[in-house]
Amino acid sequence: MVYRIGVDVGSTHTDAVVIEPPAKLVHAVKTMTTPDVTTGIVRSLERVVKESGVDPAEVDAVMFGTTHVINAIVQRKGLARVGVIRIGLPATAAIEPMLDWPQDLREKVSAGTVLIRGGHEYTGEEIAPLDEDAAVKALKTFAGKKVDAIAVTSVFSIVNPEHELRVRELASKYAPGIPVVLSHEIGSIGLLERENATILNAATLPVMRRAIRALREALERLGMPHAKMYFAQNDGTTASEDYVAKYPVFTVIAPISNSIRGAYVLTGIPNAIVADTGGTTTNIGVLVNGYPREALEVDIAGVRTNIRAPDVLAIGLGGGSIIRWDEETREVRIGPDSVGYRLVEEGIAWGGNTVTATDIALAKGVMKIDDPRCNPERAKKLIPAWLVEKAYAKMVQMLEDAIDRIKTRPEPEIVILVGGGSAMWPRRLRGAREVIRPEHAQSANAIGAATALVGATIDKAYSYEQIPREKALEDAKREAIRKAIEAGADPSTVEIVEVEEIAMPYLPGNAVKVRVKAVGRLSPGRG
Amino acid sequence: MWKMSRQDILDLAVGAAILGAGGGGDPYIGMLMALQELDKGREIRVADPEEVPDDSFVVPVAGMGTPTVLIEKIPSGSELVYALKALEEYYNREADFLTPIEAGGINSTIPLVVAARRGLPVIDGDGMGRAFPELQMTTFHLYGIKATPMSMADEKGNRIVLDTIDNYWAEKIARVVTIKFGGTAWIAIYAMKGSDYKRAAVWRTMSLAIKIGRAIREAKERGKNPIDALTEASNGFLLFRGKIVDVKRFNVGGFARGEAVIDGMDSFSGSKMVIKFQNENLIALRDGEPVAMVPDIIVVVDQETARPITTERLRYGLRVAVIGIPCSEKWRTPEGLKVVGPKYFGYDYEYIPIEKLMGR
Numbered sequence: 020m021v022y023r024i025g026v027d028v029g030s031t032h033t034d035a036v037v038i039e040p041p042a043k044l045v046h047a048v049k050t051m052t053t054p055d056v057t058t059g060i061v062r063s064l065e066r067v068v069k070e071s072g073v074d075p076a077e078v079d080a081v082m083f084g085t086t087h088v089i090n091a092i093v094q095r096k097g098l099a100r101v102g103v104i105r106i107g108l109p110a111t112a113a114i115e116p117m118l119d120w121p122q123d124l125r126e127k128v129s130a131g132t133v134l135i136r137g138g139h140e141y142t143g144e145e146i147a148p149l150d151e152d153a154a155v156k157a158l159k160t161f162a163g164k165k166v167d168a169i170a171v172t173s174v175f176s177i178v179n180p181e182h183e184l185r186v187r188e189l190a191s192k193y194a195p196g197i198p199v200v201l202s203h204e205i206g207s208i209g210l211l212e213r214e215n216a217t218i219l220n221a222a223t224l225p226v227m228r229r230a231i232r233a234l235r236e237a238l239e240r241l242g243m244p245h246a247k248m249y250f251a252q253n254d255g256t257t258a259s260e261d262y263v264a265k266y267p268v269f270t271v272i273a274p275i276s277n278s279i280r281g282a283y284v285l286t287g288i289p290n291a292i293v294a295d296t297g298g299t300t301t302n303i304g305v306l307v308n309g310y311p312r313e314a315l316e317v318d319i320a321g322v323r324t325n326i327r328a329p330d331v332l333a334i335g336l337g338g339g340s341i342i343r344w345d346e347e348t349r350e351v352r353i354g355p356d357s358v359g360y361r362l363v364e365e366g367i368a369w370g371g372n373t374v375t376a377t378d379i380a381l382a383k384g385v386m387k388i389d390d391p392r393c394n395p396e397r398a399k400k401l402i403p404a405w406l407v408e409k410a411y412a413k414m415v416q417m418l419e420d421a422i423d424r425i426k427t428r429p430e431p432e433i434v435i436l437v438g439g440g441s442a443m444w445p446r447r448l449r450g451a452r453e454v455i456r457p458e459h460a461q462s463a464n465a466i467g468a469a470t471a472l473v474g475a476t477i478d479k480a481y482s483y484e485q486i487p488r489e490k491a492l493e494d495a496k497r498e499a500i501r502k503a504i505e506a507g508a509d510p511s512t513v514e515i516v517e518v519e520e521i522a523m524p525y526l527p528g529n530a531v532k533v534r535v536k537a538v539g540r541l542s543p544g545r546g
Numbered sequence: 547m548w549k550m551s552r553q554d555i556l557d558l559a560v561g562a563a564i565l566g567a568g569g570g571g572d573p574y575i576g577m578l579m580a581l582q583e584l585d586k587g588r589e590i591r592v593a594d595p596e597e598v599p600d601d602s603f604v605v606p607v608a609g610m611g612t613p614t615v616l617i618e619k620i621p622s623g624s625e626l627v628y629a630l631k632a633l634e635e636y637y638n639r640e641a642d643f644l645t646p647i648e649a650g651g652i653n654s655t656i657p658l659v660v661a662a663r664r665g666l667p668v669i670d671g672d673g674m675g676r677a678f679p680e681l682q683m684t685t686f687h688l689y690g691i692k693a694t695p696m697s698m699a700d701e702k703g704n705r706i707v708l709d710t711i712d713n714y715w716a717e718k719i720a721r722v723v724t725i726k727f728g729g730t731a732w733i734a735i736y737a738m739k740g741s742d743y744k745r746a747a748v749w750r751t752m753s754l755a756i757k758i759g760r761a762i763r764e765a766k767e768r769g770k771n772p773i774d775a776l777t778e779a780s781n782g783f784l785l786f787r788g789k790i791v792d793v794k795r796f797n798v799g800g801f802a803r804g805e806a807v808i809d810g811m812d813s814f815s816g817s818k819m820v821i822k823f824q825n826e827n828l829i830a831l832r833d834g835e836p837v838a839m840v841p842d843i844i845v846v847v848d849q850e851t852a853r854p855i856t857t858e859r860l861r862y863g864l865r866v867a868v869i870g871i872p873c874s875e876k877w878r879t880p881e882g883l884k885v886v887g888p889k890y891f892g893y894d895y896e897y898i899p900i901e902k903l904m905g906r
Contacts, residue, residue: 107619107620108622109622109624109701109702109703110619110620110621110622110701111620111621111622112622112623112624113578113579113582113620113621113622113623113659114575114578114579114582114620115582118581118582118585119578119581140728140729141614141615141618141619141728141729142728146619146701146728147702174618174619174620175618175619208614208618209617209618210617210618210619210620211575211578211617211620212617423789423863424863424864424865425863426862426863427861427863428862429791429792429862523612523614526614526615526725527725530614
């Protein structure tokens with residue numbers, strides 16, 4: 020027998036599941052998320068292995084959805100000192116790198132920024148030839164300063180990456196051993212946003228490296244030294260440890276995508292709205308052809324980036340959200356504060372004194388909880404009926420409004436409810452053609468992690484007048500397939516799942532932005 | 547004369563996005579450029595139109611081209627210095643004042659950079675009082691001021707001076723050059739005497755934008771309604787409040803056009819608004835009747851934050867408020883309406899000022 024383990028880190032809970040591929044759930048556990056993240060993951064692994072009774076020797080892969088990278092950025096902890104090179108002079112000098120970063124983050128990360136001549140026009144022609152002398156000088160300076168990583172961003176590198184590639188080549192000679200991150204491998208059009216993502220990627224290289232090492236040690240301790248490790252990416256796919264060690268920023272908000280993917284795996288429905296209700300918040304996202312719909316720009320701890328990430332609307336309403344009656348306005352107030360994991364101590368149904376969203380649903384009689392300590396009768400007795408009605412109506416309205424906001428068309432959609440708090444929702448919602456709460460909905464995130472396909476998405480830009488459309492698309496597809504294999508996909512299973520072409524307005528020569536996503540199964544063999 | 551602070555620049559960017567009427571480009575890049583100038587220890591001085599002597603030499607400066615290139619090939623900051631220099635050489639006279647040609651969108655902040663670098667004051671005013679897509683759509687044009695001789699420059703230092711037979715030709719030729727420059731160009735245009743500026747410009751639009759941005763920020767800081775703050779600071783009207791239920795985009799005779807349909811909420815419940823847009827929002831119809839028309843400013847903002855939503859970002863499901871702001875009186879003449887009235891943009895409506903439509 021072959022098993023697979025999925026682990027997903029949320030703000031309150033860390034979930035772990037054992038599955039029998041492709042997607043049969045064997046066992047699921049919920050543990051507390053710990054401040055260092057790793058401890059909570061290890062605990063969940065220990066428990067899920069022990070309780071499921073699977074032989075660790077039969078686990079071929081462990082798939083993580085983790086918050087190591089985002090936490091490190093938010094807390095400014097353990098980040099690399101990055102030497103920043105921008106290629107684009109004489110253009111771009113009017114806004115220097117990291118100009119609008121939060122100051123404390125910039126001070127932690129920046130080991131100096133250098134602008135040099137080079138870069139390209141949207142047509143792929145050079146703005147100026149690459150100033151190799153300046154590049155070498157910068158690289159030597161950074162090597163002398165012993166920077167931890169170097170981030171290189173060139174103007175229109177998504178049209179022509181030549182100058183970035185050349186700097187990496189020079190770095191192997193003049194700054195040997197220092198990792199170099201190139202922007203065309205990280206982000207899309209938009210120099211500042213792509214540069215920011217590239218610097219964040221460089222800054223979090225050691226964070227990811229340490230996480231991988233700690234988790235690898237844990238697997239060894241738990242009798243799974245042979246198991247391969249994969250990490251969920253923001254776009255709903257997963258990638259090998261070697262790959263995310265190079266591209267940690269691709270995992271920065273992966274857990275949100277895991278829930279959306281998990282909803283697809285549990286229902287088989289490729290196009291739907293997914294509401295993931297946890298202890299404190301509900302994240303609402305959209306499934307498009309089995310993957311999360313992506314946002315245009317993503318703010319990471321105060322830094323604007325254009326990495327691929329799910330388009331999610333978060334509302335401050337989860338199972339532990341605190342419900343209050345405001346005498347002054349004569350209205351129910353819901354959250355945004357929550358009792359979080361202390362629901363099982365503080366919630367009315369558990370003998371506590373705080374009215375939570377879960378208590379309201381229990382008193383209303385729409386929700387059942389399989390926990391001997393939970394007494395819905397207590398909630399029914401202690402919370403006045405009028406408050407139950409008012410509060411529940413408002414909770415449902417908040418969810419319905421959020422669902423409506425994330426939609427892009429008026430037609431009713433299928434809504435899939437997942438997450439630990441999802442049992443509190445009714446079976447009917449305004450704007451929903453159908454409301455589905457699949458079996459194992461509370462573990463959708465970890466199931467999403469455990470069942471993810473290996474994948475990669477690439478962004479490039481072409482002028483179809485210079486490179487014919489067919490040739491350009493072929494080039495982009497080949498690049499995406501190569502990346503997916505690099506991320507750990509089995510070459511014989513890789514397929515293109517998405518090709519998007521967006522014309523760039525007001526430019527002649529048929530300038531088009533192309534995005535291609537390729538996915539495949541986990542490559543066989545032991546790690 | 548007063549000096550612009552960091553906070554002024556941040557507020558200006560917000561207010562300029564409002565005056566952009568759904569177009570004009572995101573002032574974000576221009577805002578960062580201006581902030582960097584202050585970081586480098588340079589000053590941005592602003593002059594009131596009253597302070598401009600009649601015989602002084604006033605040069606409006608701006609960027610033109612495609613936003614997609616602008617966000618990738620960020621300017622060097624010297625482009626406008628080159629363009630200005632080229633025009634000064636052509637006239638054999640140094641500029642005394644700079645000024646924006648448009649108060650809305652990115653061109654509201656672009657002149658601040660060259661003002662800082664050259665140490666020249668920028669006048670609190672512009673040639674539109676909002677944003678428009680073409681070079682001749684200015685009050686300067688309306689008052690018979692010639693767009694050319696105008697200069698254009700790129701980051702490499704290429705410079706061109708155009709001298710055209712009229713302002714429409716200036717627009718046509720400049721567009722072609724912009725493409726050759728790689729998609730963006732930096733221009734000095736409508737150079738004029740101080741007396742002409744005072745006659746032809748829309749006055750104090752920079753301080754208006756700052757006032758709007760500040761009002762929205764302060765309302766948020768104090769937990770007050772930012773939409774109320776916006777209408778009050780802009781002397782505008784709340785035209786509608788609701789949810790976007792449909793957005794259509796189509797091509798008519800080579801022009802990208804669109805329509806957004808909004809379902810009323812709160813006191814507008816049961817009512818529908820249709821907004822017709824091209825680059826900018828141009829006509830707002832409530833239950834079929836116009837409530838605001840170009841050149842008056844129509845801006846769609848997020849209901850909670852008052853953050854403006856550009857026409858390319860309008861989509862189903864957004865909760866919005868629609869605000870109407872009266873345009874400059876200069877546009878409200880037969881000549882002005884010929885250049886930027888509803889009919890110029892292809893809509894068969896007789897222009898009626900927003901104040902009249904709203905019964906104020």
